[in-house]
Amino acid sequence: MKRTRRDLILVLLSAVAALGSAPPTMAGTWETRMTQGKLAADLGDGGSAEQLFAGLATDTTAPEPLRAEALVRLGVVQRATGNAQASAATFRRAMQSPGRDAQVTRLLTLAVAGVAPDRKRWATQWPKVRLASQPGVGERHPFIVWPGPGPQGVREAFAAEDLVTFDLDDVPLVDFLHHLLAPRPTNDGGWRTAPGFETWPESYQPPAAVRRLGFVIHAGVAGFLESTQPRVTVKAPGLPWNELFENVLASNGLGFVIEKDVLFVARVEDLGAMDRVRGRTYVDPPISLNFLRGDLDDVIRLFSHVTGFGIAQDANLQGSLTLLVSERPALQVFDLFLVATDLAATRIGAPDEDPGATILRIHKLVDVMGDAVDLSRLRPTPARRRPLLGFEESLPKPSARFAAIEGAVQVKKETALRWIDAELSFQLNPGDLVRTGCGASAEIGFANGAKMRMGADSLVVIEGEGGTGMSVANLPPPSRPCGPVPPTPR
Numbered sequence: 099m100k101r102t103r104r105d106l107i108l109v110l111l112s113a114v115a116a117l118g119s120a121p122p123t124m125a126g127t128w129e130t131r132m133t134q135g136k137l138a139a140d141l142g143d144g145g146s147a148e149q150l151f152a153g154l155a156t157d158t159t160a161p162e163p164l165r166a167e168a169l170v171r172l173g174v175v176q177r178a179t180g181n182a183q184a185s186a187a188t189f190r191r192a193m194q195s196p197g198r199d200a201q202v203t204r205l206l207t208l209a210v211a212g213v214a215p216d217r218k219r220w221a222t223q224w225p226k227v228r229l230a231s232q233p234g235v236g237e238r239h240p241f242i243v244w245p246g247p248g249p250q251g252v253r254e255a256f257a258a259e260d261l262v263t264f265d266l267d268d269v270p271l272v273d274f275l276h277h278l279l280a281p282r283p284t285n286d287g288g289w290r291t292a293p294g295f296e297t298w299p300e301s302y303q304p305p306a307a308v309r310r311l312g313f314v315i316h317a318g319v320a321g322f323l324e325s326t327q328p329r330v331t332v333k334a335p336g337l338p339w340n341e342l343f344e345n346v347l348a349s350n351g352l353g354f355v356i357e358k359d360v361l362f363v364a365r366v367e368d369l370g371a372m373d374r375v376r377g378r379t380y381v382d383p384p385i386s387l388n389f390l391r392g393d394l395d396d397v398i399r400l401f402s403h404v405t406g407f408g409i410a411q412d413a414n415l416q417g418s419l420t421l422l423v424s425e426r427p428a429l430q431v432f433d434l435f436l437v438a439t440d441l442a443a444t445r446i447g448a449p450d451e452d453p454g455a456t457i458l459r460i461h462k463l464v465d466v467m468g469d470a471v472d473l474s475r476l477r478p479t480p481a482r483r484r485p486l487l488g489f490e491e492s493l494p495k496p497s498a499r500f501a502a503i504e505g506a507v508q509v510k511k512e513t514a515l516r517w518i519d520a521e522l523s524f525q526l527n528p529g530d531l532v533r534t535g536c537g538a539s540a541e542i543g544f545a546n547g548a549k550m551r552m553g554a555d556s557l558v559v560i561e562g563e564g565g566t567g568m569s570v571a572n573l574p575p576p577s578r579p580c581g582p583v584p585p586t587p588r
Contacts, residue, residue, distance in 0.1 A: 115217040128160045135171060142177040151175060155191075162197025169195060170206045186231070186240050193229040200224045210281045211242040212334035216268065219328065223349075237378040244348040247366050252344040255356060258305035259338040269294040269351060271328040272320040272420050275363060278343065280422050281309045306340050311356070312426060314434045316364030316371065316415035319352060320391055357509045360423070360434065371437045378474040387431060392419040394439065398460060401432045403529075403559055406479035408457035410446065415462065417441070429473040436460075441469040496545045498560060505538025505554075512522035 135150035151172035153163050169537060173188035192198060192206055203224045205215050210229065214220060226245035266274065277295070282303055303309070321327040334342050347353060353366040362372045385404055389397065395411075397419045402409045405428055417439035423431055436442060443458040444466060456476060463470075500507075500522050508518040510531040520532065526542065533556065534540055540552045542560075552558060 128157070129165050130156060130165065131279075132168065133172075135168070139171065139175055139178075144175050148172060148179070154481065159349040162195065163199050163202055164197070166192055166195035166197035166199075166202045167205060170202060170209055171504045174209050175347055184241070189240055190229060203227055207242055207349075208331065208333045210240055211345040212264075212332060212337045212342055213347070213349050214331045215349045216271075216329035216331075219350065242345065242349075244345075246348075246351050247353070248348040248351075249344060249353040249366075251321045252347065252354070253340045256305070256340040256343065260305045260539060261336045262302065262334060262342060263299065263336050263341050264332040264342075265297050266294065266330075266332045268329045268331050270320075271330045271346075272315055272391060274330055274332065275346070276420050276422070277318070278346070279304055279308060279313050279361070308339075308361075311359050311361045313361040313363065313421065314423075314424035314438045316362070316368050316437075317419070317422040318365050318368050318440045319350075319363060320418055360426075360533055362434075362437075368440075371440065374437055374470075375430075375433045375474075378430070378433065378472065379519045380430040380433075380474050380564075382427045382429050382478045384425040385428045385431060386424045386426070388422045389419045392421075394418060397435060400559070401428070401435070404428050404478070405432065405476075406456075407476075410457065410459050412459070412465070413463040415439075415441065416459070428478055429476060433473045436463075436473075440464075442466045443473065444468060445471050459577045498542050499547060500524060500526075500540060501543040503537075504540070506535030507532050507538050507540045507552075508535075510530075526560045527561055531557065531558070533557045 115137075119240060120434075131150055135154065136146050138144075138147035138150060152167045154160055154168040155172055157165065169188055169192035173185045173192060176182075176188060177185035188416070189206065192202065195202070198206075200220065205222060206229070207214050207224075207227060215223065223245055228243040229240050230243050231240050273295070277298065284348055292541075319328070330346060330350065332342070332346070347363070351365055352363060353369050354361060354363050355369055355372050356362070357372055359378055362369070387400075394415055394417050398409055398411055401407075419435055419438060421434060421438065423434070432443075440463045441460055442463045443460055446457050446459045456479070458471060493569065500520060503520055503522060508517040509520045509524055509526070509528075510517045510533075518535070520540065526532070532540065532542070532552065534552050536538050537554050539554060542550045542552070544550075550558075
């Protein structure tokens with residue numbers, strides 16, 4: 099006979115209740131009693147869970163770390179059943195417990211703040227974490243005091259108390275920040291994220307006060323190597339948005355500044371980088387960009403395309419760009435990119451055949467000899483369509499065509515406002531954009547016989563006098579879960 103889920107829950111609840119009321123010798127080992135308490139809490143039986151955790155916390159024969167963990171879990175149950183004062187007192191007992199180690203402190207921090215940094219950072223941070231209460235609020239609402247200077251004025255800048263719920267384990271920090279701050283498009287066909295974000299709430303949108311801002315995240319937040327990039331665990335059961343954001347920043351040594359409706363997030367020691375562009379005014383045409391850890395080379399190619407500047411970059415530059423801006427002057431966005439990656443632009447001599455061209459050199463800020471260029475004083479010349487220095491081709495001016503199309507492939511002509519489905523008969527010209535969807539691919543053939551293969555989730559611009567294809571965006575690789583190409587807006 100098949101049992102329904104409700105029947106199974108009733109059976110488990112009965113078993114937990116029976117074990118919880120039995121003497122310790124009958125209830126099993128300390129670990130078994132802890133498991134019973136967790137099961138009761140998960141099934142919503144707060145009474146049994148509270149009894150089990152309270153008994154374990156006061157059992158002087160149990161190991162101290164296990165008793166400290168029981169206190170944390172007891173505090174969570176008490177809070178869930180509406181006893182905030184008892185919960186706060188229990189959390190304080192857990193913080194003062196002699197058995198509190200790194201693991202118990204992490205559990206306590208997640209219970210109170212909803213956030214914990216990755217294990218590497220936590221190894222040095224956990225002994226410095228403190229539990230405190232807000233003056234004048236009483237003892238009902240404790241909070242975590244993180245080590246270090248931390249962010250200043252989060253709740254003043256964001257009066258956003260929308261309740262949010264997340265349950266994420268050890269996900270990339272910069273990815274989480276991007277998704278937390280970026281409005282979810284209404285026509286994206288699915289929120290495509292890396293593994294670990296499968297439980298991201300489908301209906302989530304940032305508060306209105308956040309959606310009006312653009313944002314840029316300093317490259318130091320993401321780190322320079324995929325294997326060592328900082329990660330974060332978020333267990334937020336209905337926390338106010340601004341409180342969660344504050345804890346994410348503080349637990350990872352981050353801060354923020356807002357300049358002209360652009361939110362800049364960086365390590366506290368890197369916040370001064372924004373001073374480089376403070377007060378500048380730009381008048382060039384606007385662009386909209388959304389990058390998540392965009393490849394440095396690809397981003398520079400894109401700015402070369404939209405500004406018309408020749409750009410030469412030093413070898414071995416590192417960094418990535420995470421940024422979302424809407425209708426911002428192109429050179430302001432270029433400046434934000436340089437700030438976020440600790441790079442600078444200087445002017446170099448123009449080639450003899452084009453003495454009026456603007457040619458910029460991109461190099462590390464620390465290597466700048468002389469004055470960096472103030473981009474707000476330049477005027478873009480996108481009609482020049484200047485490729486990156488080092489990528490110029492001495493080809494005639496033919497167009498390109500599709501040699502093969504598989505799956506969802508779309509084209510946006512240079513002068514068009516909408517994406518359209520690609521066809522083999524299409525002629526591609528410099529400035530046209532081509533993108534492929536999940537599981538799709540395309541092959542583009544050029545007049546000189548060269549061919550370029552595009553894999554899934556790729557974006558290229560047909561660039562240069564000879565129609566040479568260049569990648570201009572760092573979209574999720576094919577190994578990530580993804581949806582179809584976004585539908586064309588009407």
